[in-house]
Amino acid sequence: MRDADRVSSAPPPVGRSVELALATAAVRALVDGRAGALVVEGEAGIGKTHLVQALAEEARSRDVTVCYGRAHPFERTRPFGVVAASLDLRRRSPDRRRAAVGALLAGEGAGAGGQPGGDFQYRVVEEVVDLVESACAEHAVRGYRAAFRDMRMDVIEVLPSGDRTVARVKVSGTQTGDFMGLPASGRHAEVDLIDIMRFDDAGLVCEHWGVADMLSLLQQLGAIPAGAATA
Ligand SMILES: Nc1ncnc2c1ncn2[C@@H]1O[C@H](COP(=O)(O)OP(=O)(O)OP(=O)(O)O)[C@@H](O)[C@H]1O
Numbered sequence: 263m264r265d266a267d268r269v270s271s272a273p274p275p276v277g278r279s280v281e282l283a284l285a286t287a288a289v290r291a292l293v294d295g296r297a298g299a300l301v302v303e304g305e306a307g308i309g310k311t312h313l314v315q316a317l318a319e320e321a322r323s324r325d326v327t328v329c330y331g332r333a334h335p336f337e338r339t340r341p342f343g344v345v346a347a348s349l350d351l352r353r354r355s356p357d358r359r360r361a362a363v364g365a366l367l368a369g370e371g372a373g374a375g376g377q378p379g380g381d382f383q384y385r386v387v388e389e390v391v392d393l394v395e396s397a398c399a400e401h402a403v404r405g406y407r408a409a410f411r412d413m414r415m416d417v418i419e420v421l422p423s424g425d426r427t428v429a430r431v432k433v434s435g436t437q438t439g440d441f442m443g444l445p446a447s448g449r450h451a452e453v454d455l456i457d458i459m460r461f462d463d464a465g466l467v468c469e470h471w472g473v474a475d476m477l478s479l480l481q482q483l484g485a486i487p488a489g490a491a492t493a
């Protein structure tokens with residue numbers, strides 16, 4: 263994300279091994295798919311920002327996207343200030359979706375008396391969650407493309423059913439880079455995916471469920487013996 267560079271890096275803080283170990287464990291949990299919150303507090307000048315900078319550096323080194331927002335005491339009445347800063351939700355953002363949320367935040371969603379109402383909050387939260395979800399999906403696809411440079415997806419079958427559509431897809435490629443901690447193996451792999459997509463009234467996908475045969479993928483890459491028991 264373009265904001266990733268706004269939190270500057272810092273050398274590891276001196277004498278903070280306990281705090282750093284806790285923070286690193288939180289980043290590791292995140293990489294493993296477990297969400298969490300970490301609160302860093304302490305008296306003025308004790309090194310909070312320095313610790314956060316070291317943490318951001320650690321996260322980046324593990325290919326985690328870092329978004330950075332900063333609050334100011336003057337902004338206490340500005341809704342979603344830190345979220346808006348960290349996700350670049352400005353009306354002038356070159357990204358159409360970000361600009362739309364920026365416009366909403368700039369007053370278009372304000373209720374009576376110019377005060378943001380419940381509906382406004384709901385819309386902003388929905389938009390922000392959508393934005394973060396697509397950013398995560400794009401990040402995952404970039405990760406796959408980096409690991410399998412010749413990756414291709416072939417749609418084998420498409421089965422429409424009401425507002426949902428099921429697709430059977432074959433993904434294939436050669437592992438030319440790191441994948442889930444496995445160094446490039448040069449092996450070719452083919453995996454089946456089943457995707458179910460729900461479409462909204464505008465014809466856009468609004469919900470998605472996907473299943474991938476990861477066991478077969480890891481077997482083909484040689485990470486798990488082909489005959490390994492699965493029970
Ligand atoms: N453990 C440390 N090792 C090396 N330098 C440190 C350490 N802790 C703080 N510093 C340095 O001390 C200065 C103040 O630290 P920092 O700005 O991180 O404090 P803070 O707690 O965020 O302050 P504030 O309350 O004003 O936000 C910075 O120059 C920082 O690099």
Ligand SMILES: [Mg+2]
Pocket residue numbers: 310311312
């Ligand atoms: Mg600080």
